[in-house]
Amino acid sequence: MNELDHLSQVSCANCGTAMQGEFCHHCGQSIHSVLKPVHHMVEDTMDMVLHVDGRIVHTLPPLLVKPGFLTLEYFSGRRMRYIAPFRLMFVLALLAFFVCHLALDGDDVPRDAVVLSTPFDQAGSAQEVQQLLDRRVAAIGAQRQKAGSNAVALAALGAQEARVRTEAADRLAELAHEGKQATASTGTTHSHVNLVRADGATSFFSGEWDAKAHPVQIGWLPGFVNRRLTAALEHMHANVAALADDGEASLATRERLVGQLFSSLPQVLFLMLPLFALLLKVLYVFRRRLYMEHLIVALHSHAFLFLALLLAVLLALLEGWLATIATCAAGPVHLLEWALAIWVPIYLLLMQKRIYRQGWPMTIVKYLVVGWCYLWLLTFALVLSAALTLSH
Structure with a gap:
């Protein structure tokens, strides 16, 4: 078998045209052979999906600090030095949601931050359970004050407090089931149960709804669509009922739903891109730009x-992390967070101004319109993601 991975091959193996480089100028076939070792195939696959090469050095810095630069370069035809817009946004979206999921995961909460971590299983009465609960909640409150405005740390501590209250409720249920509480303290026990459980936490699916007895029947929809809707509502009913309960089942359901939510968010946000590009097309209809140009603007803005x-x-x-080892070093990092939060809206405004090249008054008006509409689109995307998560 002749090898096709050398430039000495004078003719294209597909159409017979004389080769003038690594690709045939007539049919486009590569001169390189597809018969390669497995490790070369893995390298080619990773390069095709992530494309992490020298171009990332030329792409990420201007994406962060030069509003509209990559988009204008793409429009000018200078594209080889930079990562393609869709691939850039796709990889950054996966990384961002992956890191967010890890940061907000309840298992990553620094449990050693709580001063008193005595297991509730050692409590022999409802009063001891409540005392331990009060002290652990107070310790978490102290950690909240140290966290300041750190949103990730506050969310993690909130998840930890919910887990502590669930553990206390489980221990109270065990004590009641084992009959270790005296009849005289039964009323007090119920009051403690109300303290550790959310008051009035009821599901909007609560009732005797049954998917088989009351299936979805919408006349103008096909039968398979009605069946899918019925199954989705049945799953929502089961998930919401599991979340309303206490114990390990509720915690496991919550963790599963959070994982599914972060899995569905990128897909739903990708569906927003054509709508966002259409919005730009409508607002800048007199600029006579193609829809594909607006789509590239949407890809680069979302990548940022x-x-x-x-x-x-x-x-x-x-x-x-710095707050636990060197409090003084956490201050500059907090300033960087505020600087990044301020830079995001300024960046998007400058990007819109440099790409569409309109006056400042019209640019600001359209920027506000785009922001208002995008807020509603984002709300719709989050609601849709939550609904899809509960329906599985």
Whole structure:
């Protein structure tokens, strides 16, 4: 078998045209052979999906500090030095949501931050359970004051407090089931149960709804769509009922739903891109730009947002870590977080001004309109993501 991975091959193996480089100018086939070792195939696959090469050095810095630069370069035809817009946004979105998921995961909460960690299983009465609960909640409150405005640390401590209250409720249920509480203290026990459980936490699916007895029947929809809607509502009913309960089942359901939410968010946000590009097309209809140009603007702007989100989460994690070992070093990191938060809206405004080249008054008006509409689109995307998560 003749090898096709040498430039000495004078003719294209596909169409027979004389080769003038590594690709045939007639049919486009590469001169390189597809018969390669497995490790070369793995390298080619990783390069195709992530494309992490020298171009990332020329792409990320201007994406972060030069509003509109990559988009204008792309429009000018200078594209080889930079990562393609869709691939750039796709990789940054995956990284951002992955890091957010890790940061907000309840298992990553610094449990050693709580001063008193006596297991509730050692409590022999409801009063002891409540005393331990009060002290642990107070310790978490002290950690909240140290965390300041660190959103990631506050969310993690909130998840930890919810888990502590769930453990206390489980221990109270065990004590009641084992009959270790005296009849005289039964009323007090119920009051303690109300303290550790959320008051009035009821599901909007609560009732005797049954998917088989009351399936979804919408006349103008096909039968398979009605069946899918019925199954989705049944899953929502089960998930919401599991979340309303206490114990390990509720915690496991919450962790599963959070994982599914972060898995569905990128897909839903990708669906927003064509709508966002259409919005730009409508607002700049007299600029006579193609829809594809607006789509590239949307890709680069979302890539910047995902990069900013990734940096914000990493800075928040760094601040939380520095706060435990060197409080003075956490201050500059907190300033960087504020600088990044201020830079995001300024960046998007400058990007819109440099790309569409309109006057400042018209640019600001359209910027506000785009921001208002995008806020509603984002709300719709989050609601849709939550609904898809609960329906699985």
